[in-house]
Amino acid sequence: MRMPAPDADIISKRSVIVGRLQQIVPPGTFGENVISDPAGLRAYECDGLSAYRQLPLVVVLPETTEQISEILKYCNKEGIKVVARGAGTSLSGGALPLADAVLLGLGKFNQILDIDYINRAVVTQPGVTNSSISEAVSGADFYYAPDPSSQIVCSIGGNVAENSGGVHCLKYGLTTNNLLGLEMVLMNGDIIKLGGKYLDSEGYDLLGVVTGSEGLLGIITEVTLRILRKPETARAMLVGFDNVALAGDCVAEIISAGIIPGGMEMMDKFATQATEEFVHAGYPSNVEALLIVELDGPSVEVTDLILRVQNIANNIGSNYIRVSESEAEREVFWAGRKAAFPAIGRITPDYYCVDGTIPRARLPDVLIQINRMSQKYRLRVANVFHAGDGNLHPLIMYDANKLGELERAEKFGIEILTLCVEVGGVLTGEHGVGVEKRDLMEVVFTEEDLKQQQRLKCAFDPNGLLNPGKVFPTLHRCAELGRMHVHHGQTKFPDIPRF
Numbered sequence: 001m002r003m004p005a006p007d008a009d010i011i012s013k014r015s016v017i018v019g020r021l022q023q024i025v026p027p028g029t030f031g032e033n034v035i036s037d038p039a040g041l042r043a044y045e046c047d048g049l050s051a052y053r054q055l056p057l058v059v060v061l062p063e064t065t066e067q068i069s070e071i072l073k074y075c076n077k078e079g080i081k082v083v084a085r086g087a088g089t090s091l092s093g094g095a096l097p098l099a100d101a102v103l104l105g106l107g108k109f110n111q112i113l114d115i116d117y118i119n120r121a122v123v124t125q126p127g128v129t130n131s132s133i134s135e136a137v138s139g140a141d142f143y144y145a146p147d148p149s150s151q152i153v154c155s156i157g158g159n160v161a162e163n164s165g166g167v168h169c170l171k172y173g174l175t176t177n178n179l180l181g182l183e184m185v186l187m188n189g190d191i192i193k194l195g196g197k198y199l200d201s202e203g204y205d206l207l208g209v210v211t212g213s214e215g216l217l218g219i220i221t222e223v224t225l226r227i228l229r230k231p232e233t234a235r236a237m238l239v240g241f242d243n244v245a246l247a248g249d250c251v252a253e254i255i256s257a258g259i260i261p262g263g264m265e266m267m268d269k270f271a272t273q274a275t276e277e278f279v280h281a282g283y284p285s286n287v288e289a290l291l292i293v294e295l296d297g298p299s300v301e302v303t304d305l306i307l308r309v310q311n312i313a314n315n316i317g318s319n320y321i322r323v324s325e326s327e328a329e330r331e332v333f334w335a336g337r338k339a340a341f342p343a344i345g346r347i348t349p350d351y352y353c354v355d356g357t358i359p360r361a362r363l364p365d366v367l368i369q370i371n372r373m374s375q376k377y378r379l380r381v382a383n384v385f386h387a388g389d390g391n392l393h394p395l396i397m398y399d400a401n402k403l404g405e406l407e408r409a410e411k412f413g414i415e416i417l418t419l420c421v422e423v424g425g426v427l428t429g430e431h432g433v434g435v436e437k438r439d440l441m442e443v444v445f446t447e448e449d450l451k452q453q454q455r456l457k458c459a460f461d462p463n464g465l466l467n468p469g470k471v472f473p474t475l476h477r478c479a480e481l482g483r484m485h486v487h488h489g490q491t492k493f494p495d496i497p498r499f
């Protein structure tokens, strides 16, 4: 993986930078807010894409928006890069530190500020975890729909920056569909507000631009979210098949019958068995592909939908159907799926989670090809994914301590993502581009497409100091955009250490 060359001048001024940050963010109730000792920095050296590691120049943990504004103003003036970090669960290396950048942690922005049931909105600081939002409104029978499997840890600010999804996004949309407003600090220190507790506003849709911007446009300091009434009933079904092609057909049939499940997930045999051994969710051991289909709504409607899905599954040749009979059982069915990544983590030293999206109709064909690639690269793969959205998560298992295995895993991942694009899909469903897919952006976008996207970045961050080296395969100076020619395939960034 290649990153921008570290700025030796900035690194040489480290003690001055640390001193200035200590003035802006003095120690708080819980101790130091500026971390500069090597042991302390080590905790921040990677995110969920742990194959890539880099100690940051310094970590700062501000407690107020005004402090963030001061930090950014200072860094902008001195030409110091800044990488935002929520909970550090990004699977694409979005929060990977840079040797010459301040790592700005949002962990102390951990308060829910306002719960407004009348307007069905929650205003929260960005460091609050995703699941805390639903927990806070659960007593009043509300919830926040997007539910990444990492929801007990990942921050809502990170969700906005990655436009995160989850099992409920098929019916209820991704983060972008459940976001009403933001407060963010620009690199020059300006504090701006976008949207609010209303459905639409005049002017450009900057809220849409910032959602999924991976920390490249500003630091999000406040988030206004839409909350929903819990459905009257929700029941989950386990539907098993002898092969993945039949499971793929079942997904397509359910959607084309006009049924939009609250969630529709698929796991292959490997993933099902690993998860069952870990969570004991009651998954069958004899199926090649398992669907988890959730139907929600008024109970009469749910009963009818379950029958219709059962009929579709039986007609296609399902060999296993089980419907949850209680809320506790429904939760256990989902607990298995949500623990699928850690379940794979138990049986392999390392895994690399790929995230591509394909047209649903291509599911069977693409899964067969992924299994062929698994043989070619001599690496095991488990498939867990949001079947309803066509969002694949092949988990490639490898051992970083074995010579060449990480490189083989990377090549395997590139081949999967390239295939996703070839069959009419895209590079990412929900995990973002980060450093992981950055060099594949040219597979999808033309040089002009990428330049136009960078012009937008320049409008927010003209000095290119926010999270450089992420998302864009080539770094342009804003002033030069439009004059430069991108030489495809040339070496653009020096290496960063891999583990």
Ligand SMILES: Cc1cc2nc3c(=O)[nH]c(=O)nc-3n(C[C@H](O)[C@H](O)[C@H](O)COP(=O)(O)OP(=O)(O)OC[C@H]3O[C@@H](n4cnc5c(N)ncnc54)[C@H](O)[C@@H]3O)c2cc1C
Pocket: 047, 048, 083, 084, 085, 086, 087, 088, 089, 090, 091, 093, 094, 095, 106, 126, 147, 148, 149, 150, 153, 154, 155, 156, 157, 158, 159, 160, 161, 162, 163, 164, 165, 166, 167, 214, 215, 216, 218, 219, 220, 221, 341, 342, 430, 431, 467
């Ligand atoms: C086991 C596991 C399961 C997962 N399952 C899912 C899933 O089902 N669906 C899904 O979508 N993702 C999933 N993820 C990926 C990850 O959890 C999400 O991308 C999540 O939104 C990242 O949040 P975070 O707080 O950890 O952000 P970080 O990893 O800290 O940062 C992610 C990006 O956001 C930027 N950022 C963070 N906070 C801010 C802020 N306040 N302002 C501006 N930029 C900011 C960072 O610079 C970085 O580019 C999973 C990850 C793991 C490890």
